[in-house]
Amino acid sequence: MAREKRPQHHHNFKAGAMNALIRVSSVISNSPIIMNVDCDMYSNNNDAVRDALCFFLDEEMGHKIGFVQYPQNYNNLSKNDIYGNSLHVINEVEMGGMDSLGGPLYIGTGCFHRREILCGRKFTKDYQEDWNAGIKDKLQESIDETEEKAKSLAACTYEHGTQWGDEIGVKYGCAVEDVITGLAIHCRGWESVYNNPKKPAFMGVGPTTLAQTILQHKRWSEGNLSIFLSKYNVFLFGHGKTKLRHQMGYHIYGLWAPNSLATLYYVIIPSLALLKGTPLFPEITSP
Template sequence: MKERIENTTKLGRISEEISKEHKGFNEWILVASRRDHQTILQILIDGRDSEAVDIQGQPLPTLVYLAREKRPQCHHHFKAGAMNALIRVSSRISNSPIILNVDCDMYSNNSKSVRDALCFFMDEEKGNEVGFVQFPQAFENLTKNDVYSSSLNVIMELEMPGFDGNGGPCYIGTGCFHRRKTLFGKKYKKNYKTDWKRWSNRSVEESTSVLEETSKVLASCSYEENTQWGKETGLKYDCAVEDVLTGLTMQCQGWRSIYFNPERKGFLGVAPTTLLQSLVQHKRWSEGDFHIFASRNCPFVLGYKKIPLKLQLSYCIYLLWAPNCLATLYYATVPSLCLLRGISLFPQISDLWVLAFAFVIFLHRAYSLGECIWFGGTFKGWWNDQRMWVYKRTTSYFFGLLDHILKRLGFTKSAFVITTKVAGDDVSQRYEQEVMEFGTSSPMFTILATLALLNAFCFFGGLKRVIADLETMVWEQFALQILLCGLLVFINLPIYEGLFIRKDVASLPTSISYQSTIFALLACAIALY
C-alpha cells in the first residue's frame, strides 16, 4: 500500500488499475496532502450484507475506514481530534454502547478481551457505575534485558493495581473499553441503567453509499465550531496526554474505572527501538502530565470532593514526573563538582550519620531490584532500568518542564510529537543485540554526553585528590561522593562507548563529542577556579 501511494504521488494521477481495485484512491486529488484534504470515508465491510462472511461462513462485523477532513486554517487537535471524529461517525453507523480504543501499533492478543470487559459493564450490581475498563499496555518486541526500559512492568503490574484500589486507574490512551455515554460527557447518576437491547439507531433501509455521504459531515473541520467537543464532550483538547485528562474528568463526573490485567495480555504493541524515540516519548508524557497538574484540571482542584483524596494523590505519581528532573540534575552534577573542588557534602565514613544515607541508598536499590525480578525481569534488565531512570530525568523530564514553562510564557505552542515505531533492518538488529542506538544529533544527547564526561572528569579528579592525601585519611570525607560519582560513571558506559570507541552509524556524532567535551571542561573549570 505504501508503494502504491508513493507511486501515485510521483505519477500525479490515479492509474486505471489502481482506480478499479481501490475505491479510496478515487478520493485523491492533486492538491491534497496529509494536512489538507477532504473527508474520506468508506464502509469496507457492511455487516448487513449476507455475503460479508469469513472463510468459515460466519458473518463479519462492519468495517469502516475514515480519514477526517484536515485544513491548514483549522486546528485538528491531534489524536484527541481524530478519536472525537471516530466517535461521531461510529454513532451514526453502529452506535455501539461500548467503544474499544487501541493505538495503531497494537493488536488483539486475547480473543476473550471483549467478553471480559463486558462482564464488568454488565454486572448486575456494580456494572452501571463503570465508565471504562483499562487493560495494561504491553509490548511484543521487548528484548530479554529491556535495553530502553520500555516494558512499564512496575507501572502496569504494581502501580496501576494500586491505582485501581484507590478509586480506579487512569485512562492511558490504549487498550481501553469505554462506555459511549461517558465519552459524550454524560454524568453518572445513581439510578442510571443501561438498556442493552436498544443498542443501535441505524436505519436498516439506508444504503451503504447514502450512509457514507451523510456520515462525512460528522468528520468535517467545521462540525465542531461553537460546540463543546474537546471541552465537555469527547476527548479533551489542548493537552499532550488527552487520555489521562479525559479519564480524570470521567472519574470526577462520578464514573468508576476498572483495571483488568489477565494472565494473557489483552493487547500487544511495539516499544521504541532507539534511545531517542524512548526519550521523546517520555518527554511528551511528562510535559502533558505536568500541564494537567499546573492547570485548573489538577486533581486537587478538578477532583475536590468528587474523587477520593487517595486517588488525587495517585495521579501525582505521574503528574510530577517533569519537576523530578530538578532533584536528579542536582545529584548528577553538584556532588561530582564538589568532589572535584574538595567540598564534602555527606558525613564521613566513620560518622554514625552515614548509616542513614547508606540505609536509604542500599534499601531503595534492593527494593527496585526485587520489583524487577518479581515481575519477570533480569539483573541486567534492572541495571538498564536504573540507567534509563537517570537518562529520562535529566533529558525527557527536563525538556518537558522547560517546554511547559515556555508555553505558559507564550514563547511556544502546543505540539504532538508522534513516536516513530518503524525501524530499518540495521536498527532492528542493533536493538535485538541490545546495542544502544544514538546516530543522530539531538540536544538530549548533548546533555547526556556532557553529564557523562562531567562525572568522569570529576571522578578521576576526586580520586587523584584522595590518593594524594591518603595519609590524612581524607578519603573518609568523600567516600559517599566517590561512590555516587563512580556509580554515575558506570551508568554512562554506553555513552563513553558511543563517544570514543564505537565507529558505526549508531554512535554519537562528532559534533556531540566536541560540544559535550567543551561544556564539561567549562563546568569543571568554573568549579575549580
C-alpha cells in the first residue's frame, strides 16, 4: 500500500513515509518490533533479526533498549576507496564508542525499533513489553476491514492537527530526521545498542564518484549543522536527560561541517611550509 500524496499537502519525504508505514503496519500485524532498511539496501546476514531480538529479550538490560542499530555497509566500493565512503571510522570507532555512553545515534537504516518508542513512549524502570499485544484482535478482523483502516491511516490529511512528526513517529523539519528522532528517543530515557557482526547485516550501494560523494556529504553536513544550530542542539535539548559524554558524542556529527576547516588547515599549511623550507617544529639544540 502506498501513502497518498497531493501537491497541496507536504509529504515530508522519508520521515512522512516512515510514519505512514508505522500507522499502516499497526492495523496489519502491530508487531512490537519494526525493522527499518533503506530501499537501496538488502539483508546480508540471516542472523541479524535473531541477534536484534536477543538484545530486546535480554532479562537484565532488554527493557532499557529502545532500538538496535547496525552499521551502514556498501558492496560497490573499490578496494582503495579513495573518497572514504566505507565509513570505517564511524562504523568501527565512533559508533562503538557511543555504545558505552547510552547507545549510538539512529542513522536511518539497518535499525530495529520498538514500536512504542516511535509512538512517543517514555522509559520507565518497570517497563515490560507485551509481546502478544494485538495478535488476537488482528486474527478476528477480515482483510477488507483491515484494508479500509489502512487506507485512512495512509491518507495525506491524516496527520493534520496531530502530534505526528513532532512528539510521535519520525520527526519532521530536518534533512537528517533520523538523528533528531534517535536523540528524542535517548532523551526519553531509552538506550540503544550497536551491533557490528563480522558478516555485515545489511549491504547497500554507496557513492562511487566525487560528485556523488560531495552531494551525500553536503546533505549530511548541512543536516547535522542545522541540528547543532536549532532547538535540537544536544547540549540544550538533552540537558539533564542524557549524559554529558553522550551529548559530546552526538556533537561529533553536529560539528562535522566546521571540522572540515581544521582538516583543510592540517592538509594545506604543513605542505606549504615544507615546500618553502619553513620548519614546522622548533629546532633541537643541545645544552
